[in-house]
Amino acid sequence: MNELEKKSIRQAVRDSYGKIAESKTPGCNCQGEACCGSSNSGSAEGISMALGYSGEEVHAVPDGSNMGLGCGNPQAIAGLKTGETVLDLGSGGGFDAFLAARQIGESGKVIGVDMTPEMISRSRANAENGGMLCRCVNDFRS
Numbered sequence: 770m771n772e773l774e775k776k777s778i779r780q781a782v783r784d785s786y787g788k789i790a791e792s793k794t795p796g797c798n799c800q801g802e803a804c805c806g807s808s809n810s811g812s813a814e815g816i817s818m819a820l821g822y823s824g825e826e827v828h829a830v831p832d833g834s835n836m837g838l839g840c841g842n843p844q845a846i847a848g849l850k851t852g853e854t855v856l857d858l859g860s861g862g863g864f865d866a867f868l869a870a871r872q873i874g875e876s877g878k879v880i881g882v883d884m885t886p887e888m889i890s891r892s893r894a895n896a897e898n899g900g901m902l903c904r905c906v907n908d909f910r911s
Contacts, residue, residue, distance in 0.1 A: 790887035813837030831899025863892040
């Protein structure tokens with residue numbers, strides 16, 4: 770694969786996730802099983818609970834941060850402790866970052882990184898709406 774093809778793919782992913790970030794619909798907004806698969810259809814809450822998040826966790830984050838885009842539950846195996854620093858790559862709307870912040874407490878730090886400015890904007894808005902401090906980072910490397 771040449772550099773032009775790689776850049777084209779990266780841009781297509783950025784464009785797709787940018788549109789998802791601006792959408793009010795949970796999930797990847799695809800049609801049928803070809804995109805997300807039948808297990809990812811439904812509400813963001815249902816998708817997250819199918820991945821192992823509890824109902825309490827799903828409802829403990831600011832509105833709009835759980836977008837139903839997850840592919841696993843990293844906190845189930847992370848063993849986070851008070852005061853730790855967490856790096857959330859591909860942080861999207863902030864769902865895992867906000868849950869991690871609850872686990873590590875005031876003395877800890879969560880760093881959310883995403884490749885689209887739209888997702889970072891959404892995460893910042895979610896943090897503000899939830900009364901949380903957010904230092905969200907964009908990664909615009911080509």
